[in-house]
Amino acid sequence: MPQGHVVCSGLVERIGEEMGRIIHKYDRDNEEKEIIIDEKIADHQEGLNLVADLLSHHEYGVITDVNEVKLVGHRIVHGGDRFHCVTRINKEVKEAIEELSNLAPLHNPANLTGIKTAEQVFPKATQVGVFDTAFHQSIPEVAFRYALPEKFYKENGIRLYGFHGTSHRYVSQKAAEFLGQDPKKTQLITLHLGNGASMTAIKNGRSIDTSLGMTTISGLVMGTRIGDIDPGVLIYMQEILGYNWKDVKRILNKESGLLGLSGDNDLRNISDRYLEGDERAILALSIYVYRIKKYIGAYIAAIGKVDAIVFTAGVGENSSLISELVCNNLEHLGISIDKEINNRRNGSERDLSDAKASIRTLVIPTNEELEIARQAFTLISEEK
Numbered sequence: 001m002p003q004g005h006v007v008c009s010g011l012v013e014r015i016g017e018e019m020g021r022i023i024h025k026y027d028r029d030n031e032e033k034e035i036i037i038d039e040k041i042a043d044h045q046e047g048l049n050l051v052a053d054l055l056s057h058h059e060y061g062v063i064t065d066v067n068e069v070k071l072v073g074h075r076i077v078h079g080g081d082r083f084h085c086v087t088r089i090n091k092e093v094k095e096a097i098e099e100l101s102n103l104a105p106l107h108n109p110a111n112l113t114g115i116k117t118a119e120q121v122f123p124k125a126t127q128v129g130v131f132d133t134a135f136h137q138s139i140p141e142v143a144f145r146y147a148l149p150e151k152f153y154k155e156n157g158i159r160l161y162g163f164h165g166t167s168h169r170y171v172s173q174k175a176a177e178f179l180g181q182d183p184k185k186t187q188l189i190t191l192h193l194g195n196g197a198s199m200t201a202i203k204n205g206r207s208i209d210t211s212l213g214m215t216t217i218s219g220l221v222m223g224t225r226i227g228d229i230d231p232g233v234l235i236y237m238q239e240i241l242g243y244n245w246k247d248v249k250r251i252l253n254k255e256s257g258l259l260g261l262s263g264d265n266d267l268r269n270i271s272d273r274y275l276e277g278d279e280r281a282i283l284a285l286s287i288y289v290y291r292i293k294k295y296i297g298a299y300i301a302a303i304g305k306v307d308a309i310v311f312t313a314g315v316g317e318n319s320s321l322i323s324e325l326v327c328n329n330l331e332h333l334g335i336s337i338d339k340e341i342n343n344r345r346n347g348s349e350r351d352l353s354d355a356k357a358s359i360r361t362l363v364i365p366t367n368e369e370l371e372i373a374r375q376a377f378t379l380i381s382e383e384k
């Protein structure tokens, strides 16, 4: 930093399973090399210790000593309404992350483990937290409140918080740069379409509404998560069909979405089946796309004049079928893409719009790690 040049990257997978895997990519004379190590990794502590060994390894390493690491940036999923920006981690911040675990029981405890482990493995580094919810703290009350009795908000913190904020922020800034505009004067609808998916309405560079809410289930149809549903259905499933809340939770999170509709949660497979004329796949993708179109319409109404819609993440960056189906028949709103440009996919930032479009359609690859690194680096530089 500050150049943002990646000297090393990697992934630790299948922690706690019979056989784990570490993928370690490193820079050697401006060439990217990769090694893969398959071995049992008991827990996160062991995983991060192995990462530290690789970082300073005599052959594959990029530093000579782990104490050279000055800064560790953590992605923290839920910051509630306490964290509006990147934050230096201390005892109080760790306690707050723990307290917020009831809002994100799957994520915040794991994030805390990551912090505690990194403090031991990189004892000389400053630990910094970048919260997934922070970018959405600018959402006004009119959009973040649910129409529940007031006490559920005031006493229990039940409101929309939003997620994928690091990604929405990163691509919105990149999109403004791409358009040659000041981010603070740019109006965008960002579509983060991956395994999890969300859309954000961005006015003058700030998030004013987003499709994930208090939890990570609402809004768009996702790989295995349901997205928006009439809440009365959940009462019906329990009262009339006899499911308990644990069943309902599992069904909504793990068995619904594209998986529930088509039997598969990987959009690549469903797209292949769609093109072969498979009826379940056609219906699943049609529902997936229809939901996105409804949010585009809603967010145009919320924002006013929109400069661009921005596709990002696994599906958004790679699937020309989804961008084609989403933009199809939206000419009356000013969204219109060139099919040939859309079919020429590559890994770079690009504009899919045709000459008729008054709202541009962009593909901007997301880079949450770089955004976390930049925010952490800026915080530390400003504190000096």
Ligand code: AMP
Pocket (backbone or CB within 6 Å): 193, 194, 195, 196, 223, 265, 266, 267, 268, 271, 313, 314, 315, 318, 319, 320
């Ligand atoms: P992410 O969560 O951003 O890593 O996105 C993962 C998802 O992106 C996968 O589950 C795939 O469904 C989807 N994906 C990746 N590549 C493609 C592609 N070429 N076409 C369609 N979907 C893709």
